[in-house]
Amino acid sequence: MLMKFKAIVIDIDGTITHRDRKLSLNAAAKLRTLDVPVVIATGNVLCYAKAAAKLVGVCCNIIAENGGVIVDGFDNEPIVSDVIHECEEAYEFLSSGFDMEKLDSVHRRTEIVLRSNFDVEKAREVLGTHFPNIEIIDTHFAIHIKSKKINKGTGLFKMAELMALETTDFVAIGDSINDLEMLQEAGFAVAVGNADDFLKDIADYVSEASYGDGTVEAIDYLQSSGLI
């Protein structure tokens, strides 16, 4: 029997936006029509993700800060992972040698995010083995200093529990490195056309179209194949 997936978990930047982060109206319109719940999973802070979810019209189960912050309902208290201290220490360690500009630091609770204006490879080298639980990732939209213990995959695991679903009940859609674990954890993985090659390699479906139009194409495919 054909597997019917019960929910969708979807990235924001690069997946329901254009290259310049403007919302893809096509993707928003498509997501709004779905009968299955749509969970937003993003590297952005919770208030940004909540506003995006509300405006797109999917609301309101959200995985923010790459899994560090999770909320199941617009007005509920978020679950916040206790991982910021080591990220702060890694940032302090690096900041004397690099010209780093923090983004959204007032609202960010579990990771440090930086503008993409410094040599990330070099920073990883300098970090070396000093912080074994910390990684630096580049989503093409920002640089994240984050705990290795947290990602959108661990976030999806918690969210699935909150929704009384299995992670394999989800279709996951994304575009970059911070979506990797989520796509691996989900029952069906979609990479949009602009996605990194390593994401396309592990995806069950790779859209020809890029950005928001890639999401529309993938959802059309899921619907016409009876997968959702």
Ligand SMILES: O=C(O)COP(=O)(O)O
């Ligand atoms: O926060 C980022 O760097 C990218 O955000 P995204 O996870 O919504 O693509």
Ligand SMILES: [Mg+2]
């Ligand atoms: Mg993205």
